[in-house]
Amino acid sequence: MSKKNAFYAQSGGVTAVINASACGVIQTASQYPEQIGKVYAGLNGIVGALREELIDVSQESEETIAALRHTPSGAFGSCRYKLKSLEQNRAEYERLIEVFKAHDIGYFFYNGGGDSADTCLKISQLSEKMGYPIQAIHVPKTVDNDLPLTDNCPGFGSVAKYVAVSTKEAALDVASMCATSTKVFIVEVMGRHAGWIAAAGALAQEQEGDAPHIILFPEIAFDKEKFLAKVQDTVEQHGFCVIVASEGAQYADGTFLADAGTTDAFGHKQLGGVAPTLATMIRSELGFKYHWALADYLQRAARHIASATDVEQAYAVGKAAVEAAIAGKNAIMPTIVREQGDEYRWHIGEAPLDQVANVEKMMPREYISEDGFGITDAGRAYLAPLIQGEDYPPYANGIPRYARLKKAMVEKKLADTFEI
Template sequence: MKKNAFYAQSGGVTSVINASACGVIEAARKHKDKINKVYAGRNGILGALIEDMTDTSRETSKTIAQLLHTPGGVFGSARFKLQDLRKNKDEYHRLIQVFKKHNIGYFFYNGGGDSMDTAHKVSLIGKKVGFPIVCIGIPKTVDNDLPFTDTCPGFGSAAKYIAVSTKEAGLDVASMAKTSTKVFILEVMGRHAGWLAAAGGLANETRKKAPQIILFPEIPFDKKEFLKEVNKSVKNNGYCVIVVSEGAKNKKGKFLAEIGTTDAFGHSQLGGVAINIADIIKNNLGYKYHYAIADYLQRSARHISSKTDVEQAYQVGKKAVELALEGRNSVMPTIIRKNDSPYKWTTGYIELNKVANKERMMPRKFISTDGFHITAACRRYMVPLINGEDYPPYKNGIPITAKLKNIPVDRMLKEKFMIK
């Protein structure tokens, strides 16, 4: 009997995670001889644990194709990490139980490092209890921190958003600087690594234009050097644009976002690193400033996604199905770079146990010697990833996105599972 497949989305979503879903579902539909239906977990792995799944075979091919240009996670994602195998086997056994009941033979899990770990553990427990389940992790993260792949789908589009926004805001500040705002600060994501902050550096080819300064998590914040650099830019260029990572830290390793301030009621201040940087500039240099905090906008901005990224997100989804059908188990599709310029790439794969719980940090050689900008090597790596535009269709000025029927799969287990 043909097996069904389970697909779920995990962790912070991106503007192209649904493009990977599209790749999985379209590839599975082309192999109906081997894969019966693709069930989607609602809210990630929770959907399997509490048997809350929707049947994607009930969606039209048009709807599935629209996933290519729909940001967010259409099936719902979850920030939920399965516990360690040795500590809590219940969760894993429940997954196997659900998979058995629904005749699921393929487990596709679309997420970051934690998710690769989960997919790996599911394959282990499958072997152990003698239930054949093919587990494929599908890479996704704007943080670009998965190893063994040239890049992670989601990163290129967020990077493009940041680069484009930095260029645009830079032109704005440059024109205001004579009589008004002289410093502009853009706060971007990247708690552990400076990949996204580095993307700001692609806005222009020279430090005479925005951004003049990038603050990376990798480089301990040196207030004196920083202020000197800000002042230099205002004196030489008339203004200064700063891209700061939410993960920027001081020399003691403390996040700049957490430094300093409590409000009148003694609450710790909620503002982030951009506000603290603004405060430092105001108190020491007195320049008029503005700041923007991109937050979710950067990772959901499908309207400015990179064409490379959309294509790669789709291809890793498709490849996941192909790997499964080739009989690979416990692997993750990867992007392999063949050439920088013109960018050439293909897909490959890597074993999940090698990927799981490993972070790829940004190489020091991608950051300039003074620590405030990116290098030519970084540009060479990153430009191809933000290259090309892939615009969604619009109606009445607003992007059209997929509207799924989300028809539930009938529940078959009597016992309810309590999430701890």
């Protein structure tokens, strides 16, 4: 393939380490000047390509690009926008090819989760059919840890660390006040249909009886009577009860405990409100005083407590994506492969996108305790290495210093605009 420019974009919910992947892509691309010309970034993901809103990454200093490694959120802007099939909306693909042609783009690096993998695959397949082949490489990212064919997903380890630490600290607070005040504390975490983030709360436990006392997984059908009995027994035994609840907790018939009644741009049900739902249930049935907290954006933006393992892996998949493209590969995703042995080691592998797109990886039953309220030794052995190590950002005046981008826009070459 002759020398072409590259297009990088971020998609879906951001993480504490997605910019470390961006750093890996940009810094590695600069090492191949004979194959890759400029690197452009989409302003707000794939939407930036459709609108021909491209950021000229070369206008950023080397120091700023390096600082992306310790900067949370999506530095270039993300989006929730899923491309329809070619038959449903050919105009979108024609527009993308038109923009890529206009700016001599031959490499496409899309940093996101399962839906982004689907978009990446479609662009790879359909661009060739439309006469302008694009090498499309998916860069994995999701706090939900639900991508298949990879041991874990960049972004998850840092959320897991945040949830474990926050659960431990909040539990100490509740324990100190439970004699005369709060008896039950509930923290609601993300995860959609998979319980990986909720499971990470168990890493706060050091010995028998430590919080969290109850974890609610989407994979285990919620049984109200069994749950309330567990809360009652825990309060009687320990004086208080700490619960980590996944937003995707659901009844046996598949109904979510907290269905917001809407869907996002990817067609997923909007979830949220499990904690207050459970709190109301506990108060009305058991009469205990409660508090609840919603980790929400805090859990995925907490770069100050990121896992060093997660940061390293996020950078590595960005680097590997570029190297795969240079090697002529297409429609693949770099993966994290856990090696055998007592000591945690990993290396980068790869998976075909047609086996990744729109597939969710759930918590294996063997990782969840028999009663459905905790994790097993196997679950702990899987989770524990992913939160290891600290990678603190630089601080100034007591506050982390994060990258600030110029976001210099590339001059548009197309006369028309595209409505989304």
